[in-house]
Amino acid sequence: MTVRMAQLMHVYPDQYEEYERRHNNLFPEMRQALKEAGAHNYSIYLDKRTGNLFAYLEVDDVDKYNEISQTPACKKWWEYMEPLMDTNPDNSPVTIDLHEVFHLD
Template sequence: MARIGQIMYLHKDAYDEYQKRHSELWPEMKQALKEHGASNYSIFLNKDNGELFAYLEVPDVDKYNEIANTEICKKWWAYMEPLMDTNADNSPVATDLTEVFHLD
Protein backbone atom coordinates (compact mmCIF):
# COMPACT_ATOMS: atom_id res chain seq x y z
CA MET A 1 0.00 0.00 0.00
CA ALA A 2 1.41 3.39 -1.01
CA ARG A 3 0.98 6.30 1.38
CA ILE A 4 0.50 9.71 -0.24
CA GLY A 5 0.99 13.05 1.51
CA GLN A 6 0.37 16.43 -0.06
CA ILE A 7 0.11 20.06 0.93
CA MET A 8 -2.59 22.20 -0.71
CA TYR A 9 -3.42 25.84 -0.15
CA LEU A 10 -6.84 27.07 1.02
CA HIS A 11 -7.90 30.71 0.93
CA LYS A 12 -8.16 32.04 4.49
CA ASP A 13 -11.75 33.18 4.04
CA ALA A 14 -12.85 29.73 2.83
CA TYR A 15 -12.19 27.49 5.84
CA ASP A 16 -15.83 26.95 6.80
CA GLU A 17 -17.05 26.50 3.24
CA TYR A 18 -14.27 24.01 2.46
CA GLN A 19 -15.22 21.91 5.46
CA LYS A 20 -18.94 22.16 4.60
CA ARG A 21 -18.37 20.97 1.04
CA HIS A 22 -16.32 18.01 2.21
CA SER A 23 -18.89 17.06 4.84
CA GLU A 24 -21.37 16.92 1.93
CA LEU A 25 -19.02 15.06 -0.45
CA TRP A 26 -20.96 14.05 -3.53
CA PRO A 27 -21.69 10.30 -3.61
CA GLU A 28 -20.30 10.14 -7.16
CA MET A 29 -17.01 11.68 -6.02
CA LYS A 30 -16.76 9.32 -3.07
CA GLN A 31 -17.40 6.39 -5.41
CA ALA A 32 -14.73 7.59 -7.85
CA LEU A 33 -12.18 7.88 -5.04
CA LYS A 34 -12.91 4.34 -3.90
CA GLU A 35 -12.89 2.97 -7.47
CA HIS A 36 -9.44 4.48 -7.93
CA GLY A 37 -8.17 2.84 -4.76
CA ALA A 38 -8.25 5.67 -2.20
CA SER A 39 -8.62 4.62 1.43
CA ASN A 40 -7.77 6.04 4.82
CA TYR A 41 -8.12 9.52 3.28
CA SER A 42 -7.88 12.50 5.63
CA ILE A 43 -7.38 16.24 5.11
CA PHE A 44 -6.10 18.47 7.91
CA LEU A 45 -6.16 22.29 8.01
CA ASN A 46 -3.53 24.59 9.49
CA LYS A 47 -5.76 27.53 10.42
CA ASP A 48 -2.74 29.81 10.85
CA ASN A 49 -1.81 29.81 7.16
CA GLY A 50 -4.46 27.92 5.17
CA GLU A 51 -2.26 24.95 4.38
CA LEU A 52 -4.10 21.68 3.94
CA PHE A 53 -2.31 18.40 4.60
CA ALA A 54 -3.88 15.50 2.72
CA TYR A 55 -3.03 11.88 3.52
CA LEU A 56 -4.35 8.79 1.77
CA GLU A 57 -3.40 5.23 1.01
CA VAL A 58 -3.69 3.56 -2.39
CA PRO A 59 -2.69 0.12 -3.66
CA ASP A 60 -1.60 1.53 -7.05
CA VAL A 61 -0.51 5.17 -7.47
CA ASP A 62 -0.87 5.11 -11.27
CA LYS A 63 -4.46 3.85 -11.03
CA TYR A 64 -5.24 6.48 -8.39
CA ASN A 65 -3.80 9.25 -10.58
CA GLU A 66 -6.25 8.27 -13.35
CA ILE A 67 -9.02 9.88 -11.28
CA ALA A 68 -7.88 13.23 -12.69
CA ASN A 69 -9.27 12.15 -16.07
CA THR A 70 -12.81 11.50 -14.81
CA GLU A 71 -15.64 13.95 -15.40
CA ILE A 72 -16.69 13.85 -11.72
CA CYS A 73 -13.20 14.81 -10.56
CA LYS A 74 -13.06 17.68 -13.05
CA LYS A 75 -16.50 18.83 -11.84
CA TRP A 76 -15.33 18.63 -8.19
CA TRP A 77 -12.21 20.64 -8.97
CA ALA A 78 -14.31 23.35 -10.65
CA TYR A 79 -16.60 23.39 -7.60
CA MET A 80 -13.66 23.78 -5.23
CA GLU A 81 -11.65 26.25 -7.37
CA PRO A 82 -13.00 29.44 -5.74
CA LEU A 83 -11.81 28.23 -2.32
CA MET A 84 -8.18 27.35 -2.96
CA ASP A 85 -5.08 27.88 -5.06
CA THR A 86 -5.55 25.99 -8.33
CA ASN A 87 -3.81 25.24 -11.60
CA ALA A 88 -5.18 26.23 -15.03
CA ASP A 89 -7.21 22.98 -15.18
CA ASN A 90 -8.78 23.77 -11.75
CA SER A 91 -6.78 21.01 -10.06
CA PRO A 92 -5.51 22.07 -6.64
CA VAL A 93 -1.99 23.40 -6.46
CA ALA A 94 -0.36 20.60 -4.49
CA THR A 95 3.08 19.93 -3.14
CA ASP A 96 3.85 16.21 -3.03
CA LEU A 97 5.62 15.18 0.16
CA THR A 98 8.33 12.55 0.45
CA GLU A 99 7.86 10.06 3.24
CA VAL A 100 10.87 10.05 5.55
CA PHE A 101 9.52 7.95 8.43
CA HIS A 102 6.75 5.42 9.05
CA LEU A 103 6.12 3.60 12.33
CA ASP A 104 4.61 0.26 11.48
Protein backbone atom coordinates in the same frame (compact mmCIF):
# COMPACT_ATOMS: atom_id res chain seq x y z
CA MET B 1 0.80 -3.25 -1.73
CA THR B 2 -0.52 -0.08 -0.10
CA VAL B 3 1.24 3.18 -0.94
CA ARG B 4 1.03 6.10 1.50
CA MET B 5 0.76 9.53 -0.13
CA ALA B 6 0.86 13.03 1.35
CA GLN B 7 0.39 16.45 -0.21
CA LEU B 8 0.23 20.10 0.73
CA MET B 9 -2.43 22.44 -0.68
CA HIS B 10 -3.75 25.88 0.26
CA VAL B 11 -7.27 27.14 1.01
CA TYR B 12 -8.11 30.84 1.19
CA PRO B 13 -8.47 32.13 4.78
CA ASP B 14 -12.05 33.31 4.30
CA GLN B 15 -13.07 29.89 2.92
CA TYR B 16 -12.11 27.51 5.77
CA GLU B 17 -15.69 26.78 6.81
CA GLU B 18 -16.93 26.40 3.25
CA TYR B 19 -14.05 24.08 2.37
CA GLU B 20 -14.91 21.83 5.31
CA ARG B 21 -18.65 22.00 4.58
CA ARG B 22 -18.12 20.92 0.99
CA HIS B 23 -15.94 17.99 2.01
CA ASN B 24 -18.50 16.93 4.60
CA ASN B 25 -20.97 16.80 1.69
CA LEU B 26 -18.68 15.15 -0.85
CA PHE B 27 -20.47 14.42 -4.13
CA PRO B 28 -21.50 10.73 -4.14
CA GLU B 29 -19.93 10.30 -7.59
CA MET B 30 -16.64 11.72 -6.28
CA ARG B 31 -16.70 9.38 -3.29
CA GLN B 32 -17.29 6.48 -5.70
CA ALA B 33 -14.49 7.63 -8.03
CA LEU B 34 -12.06 7.74 -5.09
CA LYS B 35 -13.04 4.23 -4.02
CA GLU B 36 -12.76 2.90 -7.59
CA ALA B 37 -9.31 4.50 -7.86
CA GLY B 38 -8.23 2.51 -4.79
CA ALA B 39 -8.06 5.43 -2.32
CA HIS B 40 -8.63 4.76 1.37
CA ASN B 41 -7.69 6.23 4.75
CA TYR B 42 -7.97 9.68 3.16
CA SER B 43 -7.75 12.63 5.56
CA ILE B 44 -7.20 16.36 5.05
CA TYR B 45 -5.98 18.60 7.87
CA LEU B 46 -6.08 22.42 7.99
CA ASP B 47 -3.58 24.75 9.62
CA LYS B 48 -5.88 27.68 10.41
CA ARG B 49 -2.91 30.00 10.94
CA THR B 50 -1.74 29.68 7.33
CA GLY B 51 -4.51 28.09 5.26
CA ASN B 52 -2.21 25.21 4.46
CA LEU B 53 -3.85 21.84 3.97
CA PHE B 54 -2.11 18.53 4.62
CA ALA B 55 -3.68 15.60 2.79
CA TYR B 56 -2.87 11.97 3.58
CA LEU B 57 -4.22 8.95 1.79
CA GLU B 58 -3.39 5.39 1.00
CA VAL B 59 -3.78 3.90 -2.45
CA ASP B 60 -3.44 0.42 -3.87
CA ASP B 61 -1.77 1.56 -7.11
CA VAL B 62 -0.44 5.08 -7.75
CA ASP B 63 -0.93 4.92 -11.53
CA LYS B 64 -4.53 3.75 -11.12
CA TYR B 65 -5.17 6.48 -8.54
CA ASN B 66 -3.72 9.16 -10.83
CA GLU B 67 -6.26 8.22 -13.51
CA ILE B 68 -8.96 9.78 -11.31
CA SER B 69 -8.00 13.18 -12.74
CA GLN B 70 -9.57 12.15 -16.06
CA THR B 71 -12.97 11.24 -14.60
CA PRO B 72 -16.02 13.49 -14.98
CA ALA B 73 -16.59 13.32 -11.20
CA CYS B 74 -13.13 14.65 -10.43
CA LYS B 75 -13.34 17.43 -13.01
CA LYS B 76 -16.73 18.45 -11.60
CA TRP B 77 -15.30 18.43 -8.05
CA TRP B 78 -12.29 20.55 -9.06
CA GLU B 79 -14.54 23.11 -10.70
CA TYR B 80 -16.70 23.23 -7.56
CA MET B 81 -13.68 23.71 -5.29
CA GLU B 82 -11.75 26.17 -7.50
CA PRO B 83 -13.13 29.37 -5.88
CA LEU B 84 -11.92 28.24 -2.44
CA MET B 85 -8.28 27.41 -3.00
CA ASP B 86 -5.12 27.78 -5.07
CA THR B 87 -5.66 25.95 -8.35
CA ASN B 88 -3.99 25.23 -11.68
CA PRO B 89 -5.46 26.37 -15.03
CA ASP B 90 -7.39 23.05 -15.29
CA ASN B 91 -8.99 23.77 -11.85
CA SER B 92 -6.98 21.01 -10.15
CA PRO B 93 -5.64 22.06 -6.76
CA VAL B 94 -2.05 23.22 -6.65
CA THR B 95 -0.35 20.41 -4.75
CA ILE B 96 3.09 19.73 -3.40
CA ASP B 97 3.83 16.04 -3.10
CA LEU B 98 5.66 15.16 0.10
CA HIS B 99 8.39 12.56 0.46
CA GLU B 100 7.98 10.17 3.38
CA VAL B 101 11.05 10.21 5.63
CA PHE B 102 9.72 8.14 8.54
CA HIS B 103 6.94 5.69 9.25
CA LEU B 104 6.21 3.73 12.42
CA ASP B 105 4.11 0.67 11.70
